[in-house]
Amino acid sequence: MSACYLGCDIGGTASRYAVADATGAIVARGAVPGAGGLVHDPAARKVLEAALAGIAGAMPGPAASAVFGLTGYDPQTRSEVADLVCRACALPPDKLFILDDIELAYRCLFAPGEGHIVAAGTGVIGLHIDVDGGRLRVGGRGMLIDDGGSAGWIALSAIRALYRRLDEDGAPGDMARLAEALYRHAGGSGWPDIRALVYAGDRGRIGEMARAVAEAAEAGDDFSATLLRKAGRELARLGHLLRKRGGDRPVAFTGGALRLSPVIGATIAGSLGDCARFPALDPAAGAAKLALTASRNRNVFRPGNP
Incomplete structure (x- = not known):
């Protein structure tokens, strides 16, 4: 050709x-x-x-x-x-x-100079590029430090909460739907499978575990639904920081984390109003x-x- x-x-x-x-x-x-x-x-x-x-x-x-x-x-x-x-x-x-x-x-x-972007996939980072080529970055420090609102953060937050519950009560209790979804996505039925996935060092596989949280929320798991709303607030926070430091411009939110659940985008829009954009x-x-x-x-x- x-x-x-x-x-x-x-x-x-x-x-x-x-x-x-x-x-x-x-x-x-x-x-x-x-x-x-x-x-x-x-x-x-x-x-x-x-x-x-x-x-x-x-x-x-x-x-x-x-x-x-x-x-x-x-x-x-x-x-x-x-x-x-x-x-x-x-x-x-x-x-x-x-x-x-x-x-x-x-x-x-x-x-x-036209706008800001928050990209939330396995990790998350916000960026503004000014007309002179200067870069303003917020977030983007990796899931070991932060990445609040990203798919990796959602997955690890859910795993952390589940195992705290198991430590406290010996059973998942009202987090049973979340436990089932996490184990299913990990390809097993307990801690050895979760441990192998998390500590294998594959960021992408950890991020994919966020789908389990979205599935559990759809099935009625209250913790998972609350976590997705918290993810939306974390992403909106980066949008507010970009507008505070980089100017009153629209903020485009993109990435696979937003496709996990409409709750995330709705939470962002509720926080930022009309300046929040969700472009294809x-x-x-x-x-x-x-x-x-x-x-x-x-x-x-x-x-x-x-």
Whole structure:
């Protein structure tokens, strides 16, 4: 086929890619297992290499330009990440543009200075990019520290509460629906299965456990319903902080955590009112179109440019 423009959104749960042609039309798309940009960790590096190999193997032709958004990406490791991507995808280094996943999401929705974004998936982070290219970030410190409102935080909060209940009473009591859902998603029926999942170090699998909390809430589990409302308040908090520090602009809320339950979005909207937005977002397709734009204007990602 003619020139391909590759866009990738690499996150903890999945690594999604899309390919645009010279008109900007998306001509291919797909997903491979999740990964991240933590290349200093040998295990994480291997996971990223596997994801890149899967993406490269699915390409309909050589990429003329590519934009990658990676969770956990640190600009200080750009050369290492770029080397992995360029070798896997047979891409010249000057045709590769690397962002972290939150900046990619922002640029898919706003020009610099137009708004704020809170992206809640396995983790959560808020971002504003000003017209001069400055970044204001809130949250995003990982589930071991915070990530309040994210899927990982929801899952770990539920597991923590359940095992405190079991310690206190020896039985889940009115949290029985939550216990059943968590064990089902962990693929077992007790602590060894939960322990193996949590301590395996796979952020994506922990985040996926939040689905158990949503299912329990739908089945009438009061704790789970309360936890989902608390998640909404945690995400709204980041929106308020962005508006306080970055200006009175709309806040876009995106990510898989919001799709767990309408309760989360309703709680956010109740806190932030009309300035809260819930746009449909396709970061991989947006990245592919940004790759096309960047192939024609390399300055697109420099300060002062949209």
